[in-house]
Amino acid sequence: MTNRKWQLLTVLSCLLALATGPLLAQPVKPLTMPGKTALYQKVLAVPGSQLYSEADLPADQAADVDPFSIFYVYDRQTTDSGEWLQVGLDSNGEIDGWLPGSQAIEWKQSLTVSFKDPAENPRVLLFGQRSDLMELVDEGDAEKYRELRATAEIGIPANSPVVAIQPAVHTEIRRNFYLVPILDQEDILVEGQQGRMLHVATVPLQEPRPALDYKAAVVFVIDSTVSMGPYIEGTRTTMERIYRSIESANLQDKVSFGLIAYRDNVDAAPGLEYRSRLMTSLEDGSSADTFLANIAQVRPATVSSQGFNEDAYAGVKAAIEDMNWDGYSARYIILITDAGPRAGDDPLSATGMNADEIRQMARANNIAIWAMHLKTPSGAANHEYAAQQYRQLSQVQGIGDFYYGVETGDVDSFESSLGVMTSQLTRQVEDTARGNPPMESPQQVAAEEELGSFQNKVAKLGYALRMQYIQQNRADAIPALFDAWLIDRDFDNPGERAVDVRVVLTRDQLSDLHEVLRQVLYAAEEGALAPEDFLDDLKSLAATISRDPQAASGSTRSSGGQSLADLGYMRQYIEDLPYTSEVMTLDLSTWQNWSAQRQFEFMNQLESKIAYYQALHDNVDLWVPLDGGEVDGDSLYPLLLEALP
Amino acid sequence: MKFHFESEGAPMSRSSRFLLSNSSHQAGSTRLVATIIIAVALLAGAGYYFFFRSAPEIVEPSVPLPPAAKEAKPEQAREIISQQKDTTEVDYDKSYQEALRFMEDGQMADAQLLLFYSARAGHGPSALVLAGLYDPVEFDPATSLMDKPDAFQAFKWYSKALDAGQEQAGARIDALKAWCETAAAEGDQQAAQLLLQWEQ
Numbered sequence: 001m002t003n004r005k006w007q008l009l010t011v012l013s014c015l016l017a018l019a020t021g022p023l024l025a026q027p028v029k030p031l032t033m034p035g036k037t038a039l040y041q042k043v044l045a046v047p048g049s050q051l052y053s054e055a056d057l058p059a060d061q062a063a064d065v066d067p068f069s070i071f072y073v074y075d076r077q078t079t080d081s082g083e084w085l086q087v088g089l090d091s092n093g094e095i096d097g098w099l100p101g102s103q104a105i106e107w108k109q110s111l112t113v114s115f116k117d118p119a120e121n122p123r124v125l126l127f128g129q130r131s132d133l134m135e136l137v138d139e140g141d142a143e144k145y146r147e148l149r150a151t152a153e154i155g156i157p158a159n160s161p162v163v164a165i166q167p168a169v170h171t172e173i174r175r176n177f178y179l180v181p182i183l184d185q186e187d188i189l190v191e192g193q194q195g196r197m198l199h200v201a202t203v204p205l206q207e208p209r210p211a212l213d214y215k216a217a218v219v220f221v222i223d224s225t226v227s228m229g230p231y232i233e234g235t236r237t238t239m240e241r242i243y244r245s246i247e248s249a250n251l252q253d254k255v256s257f258g259l260i261a262y263r264d265n266v267d268a269a270p271g272l273e274y275r276s277r278l279m280t281s282l283e284d285g286s287s288a289d290t291f292l293a294n295i296a297q298v299r300p301a302t303v304s305s306q307g308f309n310e311d312a313y314a315g316v317k318a319a320i321e322d323m324n325w326d327g328y329s330a331r332y333i334i335l336i337t338d339a340g341p342r343a344g345d346d347p348l349s350a351t352g353m354n355a356d357e358i359r360q361m362a363r364a365n366n367i368a369i370w371a372m373h374l375k376t377p378s379g380a381a382n383h384e385y386a387a388q389q390y391r392q393l394s395q396v397q398g399i400g401d402f403y404y405g406v407e408t409g410d411v412d413s414f415e416s417s418l419g420v421m422t423s424q425l426t427r428q429v430e431d432t433a434r435g436n437p438p439m440e441s442p443q444q445v446a447a448e449e450e451l452g453s454f455q456n457k458v459a460k461l462g463y464a465l466r467m468q469y470i471q472q473n474r475a476d477a478i479p480a481l482f483d484a485w486l487i488d489r490d491f492d493n494p495g496e497r498a499v500d501v502r503v504v505l506t507r508d509q510l511s512d513l514h515e516v517l518r519q520v521l522y523a524a525e526e527g528a529l530a531p532e533d534f535l536d537d538l539k540s541l542a543a544t545i546s547r548d549p550q551a552a553s554g555s556t557r558s559s560g561g562q563s564l565a566d567l568g569y570m571r572q573y574i575e576d577l578p579y580t581s582e583v584m585t586l587d588l589s590t591w592q593n594w595s596a597q598r599q600f601e602f603m604n605q606l607e608s609k610i611a612y613y614q615a616l617h618d619n620v621d622l623w624v625p626l627d628g629g630e631v632d633g634d635s636l637y638p639l640l641l642e643a644l645p
Numbered sequence: 646m647k648f649h650f651e652s653e654g655a656p657m658s659r660s661s662r663f664l665l666s667n668s669s670h671q672a673g674s675t676r677l678v679a680t681i682i683i684a685v686a687l688l689a690g691a692g693y694y695f696f697f698r699s700a701p702e703i704v705e706p707s708v709p710l711p712p713a714a715k716e717a718k719p720e721q722a723r724e725i726i727s728q729q730k731d732t733t734e735v736d737y738d739k740s741y742q743e744a745l746r747f748m749e750d751g752q753m754a755d756a757q758l759l760l761f762y763s764a765r766a767g768h769g770p771s772a773l774v775l776a777g778l779y780d781p782v783e784f785d786p787a788t789s790l791m792d793k794p795d796a797f798q799a800f801k802w803y804s805k806a807l808d809a810g811q812e813q814a815g816a817r818i819d820a821l822k823a824w825c826e827t828a829a830a831e832g833d834q835q836a837a838q839l840l841l842q843w844e845q
Binding site for chain 2: 525528529530531593594595596597600601604607608611612614615616619642643
């Protein structure tokens with residue numbers, strides 16, 4: 001080959017590389033549903049699912065998956081052990097691993113149930129067999145339904161056709177996303193009203209068996225520097241009360257308390273005596289006498305440390321490492337201090353760790369950290385720094401931080417707040433011991449806003465721990481996912497929906513829907529002013545949309561009619577849903593003959609949807625990121641079916 | 646059929662312009678007096694124009710519409726719009742005046758389309774009147790083209806009116822928001838959705 005030919009080949013290969021480079025860089029996309037061009041396959045992970053880096057690996061190489069995690073499916077393989085799905089939490093090509101097909105639910109329509117507030121509506125019953133519920137519906141046996149509900153509200157007997165009842169405490173789905181996936185649905189008549197029977201997948205909220213082994217451990221990490229005397233004494237007083245209530249509830253063997261006192265770097269201030277000291281172990285702390293005697297030994301330091309910050313992280317780290325947490329399902333550290341911590345880069349820090357590192361260390365041991373910050377006037381200049389550090393330290397994913405600031409360091413306020421928090425913890429233990437179902441909201445909320453908010457978070461954390469405990473303690477180690485049937489109408493008020501059906505859309509899908517409708521609205525407005533061109537304009541616009549990259553989202557319906565759906569405006573992610581789209585199915589062929597009133601009604605309806613979608617899209621707080629990170633195009637929102645166009 | 650009109654003033658009367666064009670032929674003190682009169686007339690005219698142009702009262706039909714009026718097609722309005730589109734500079738004041746005339750005649754379909762046409766182009770007085778036709782606070786289905794009020798449309802057009810300098814739209818928006826809060830608490834979905842938009 002001549003030099004000239006080599007040169008030519010080199011140039012060609014460079015050009016080829018340039019030409020194919022962007023193609024090679026294209027991210028892998030999930031598999032699409034059969035018959036769809038851009039509607040991705042999605043599955044839900046059943047409780048107890050595990051994710052593998054490769055198909056067919058042994059179980060000890062798998063990672064646990066949160067129940068009902070929503071995954072995009074990138075590949076399917078069948079091996080000797082069955083079907084495996086390659087999955088990712090987003091649609092941008094980021095693969096998380098392989099999920100056994102037996103641990104995934106195909107979730108074709110992305111529909112979910114949202115419950116209404118039980119304070120204002122009767123609670124919904126979930127039946128184990130479709131036939132049992134259908135029989136009630138066919139016979140219109142409202143009395144029987146009421147009886148079953150009255151019984152279920154107290155406790156579901158083993159022989160009841162009811163397998164679950166809507167939780168007594170309301171959770172607003174727009175603020176706290178939950179999933180009761182709808183697998184199938186059918187139209188029914190309830191007392192003459194059109195309704196739906198919904199086939200859902202769910203997990204039991206009630207304990208599978210009496211939870212005798214659920215135990216909680218609380219370790220106090222108390223700053224014992226010069227200024228802390230009143231708070232150490234306040235903690236002792238509070239704990240006296242708490243121990244009395246534990247004894248009266250006969251929970252001594254279910255909850256234990258530990259105690260770590262900490263100060264600061266003793267090299268910098270030798271008179272401090274210690275940096276951190278274990279005062280009461282969890283083994284000893286189930287005894288009130290031991291704990292109270294030991295806390296009485298904690299005296300505030302007689303010399304000052306260097307600067308305002310103390311080595312709080314040394315105390316927390318000691319609590320994590322030096323306590324024996326084995327056997328406790330709920331694990332808490334309560335840090336009590338009036339000063340900021342020494343950060344990892346502080347030369348006087350013993351740990352060299354920052355807030356995030358300490359938090360991760362606690363998390364790896366399933367320990368939640370709370371921080372009670374006594375905002376005394378003398379430390380005013382340090383408050384902002386300390387609060388920021390402790391908020392970071394006490395962050396719990398999906399719930400928020402467990403930081404509580406006691407204004408002015410008021411001792412009475414500190415004691416009462418600590419009492420409220422600790423009582424709530426012991427009540428959770430008591431509820432578990434008594435077999436009461438976990439609740440995501442506290443039974444009583446303090447009037448003081450910050451404390452009330454803290455209690456709500458404690459309830460959520462307790463709920464999560466209880467659910468985790470339930471899953472870990474089932475006989476087969478995997479909580480049974482069960483099918484259930486419910487109706488979206490109540491016999492007592494069949495004219496109103498008892499539950500809402502929502503479609504879980506991604507932010508990108510809502511954005512696409514918004515854009516399509518916006519263009520249709522523009523065409524309709526022009527068509528109202530000069531109607532003769534309206535249909536042609538719509539057809540041209542449909543062609544433009546189909547040339548657009550979003551064309552992949554276009555409907556697979558056959559064309560030929562004169563509705564928006566027929567013209568190609570229907571989107572795949574809504575076309576098979578169990579609702580009739582008024583906007584999409586309206587026959588526009590006689591637009592020219594419509595009255596002005598009808599044209600305005602059509603446009604107004606369209607515009608109100610567009611504005612609503614825009615507001616939803618822009619309200620970032622409403623969106624749930626699948627991977628727990630930033631809100632992006634794959635984040636989810638459960639949109640009411642009625643809010644679709 | 647009679648409607649309330651409290652903003653019938655044209656921008657400037659033809660007689661004023663006529664007086665102006667002839668005043669230059671007067672002489673001496675007569676010219677001075679005439680000039681003062683003209684100036685006062687001009688100021689009054691301009692004030693009248695400014696006041697009513699920037700802040701027309703909400704026009705509300707007061708007599709029930711016959712059912713046929715609700716089903717009407719706005720052919721006359723479309724003809725006016727078609728003619729206006731052919732001109733180099735669209736006169737939205739003129740469309741507005743025509744809309745008011747249609748309202749007076751009970752031709753609500755023509756009136757609403759013309760108001761929509763000019764309000765969409767940013768004409769404040771048209772937007773203010775159009776908003777009033779949708780406003781649930783004072784909606785009367787018997788006198789409106791629409792069968793139901795529409796809080797979102799009312800909000801949208803009041804906002805446009807406010808942007809175009811119609812300051813009284815601000816108070817209307819406040820009243821509308823109060824209405825929405827009550828309605829949303831009673832379960833009105835559209836009111837709840839509109840409140841969500843207010844939160845933005």
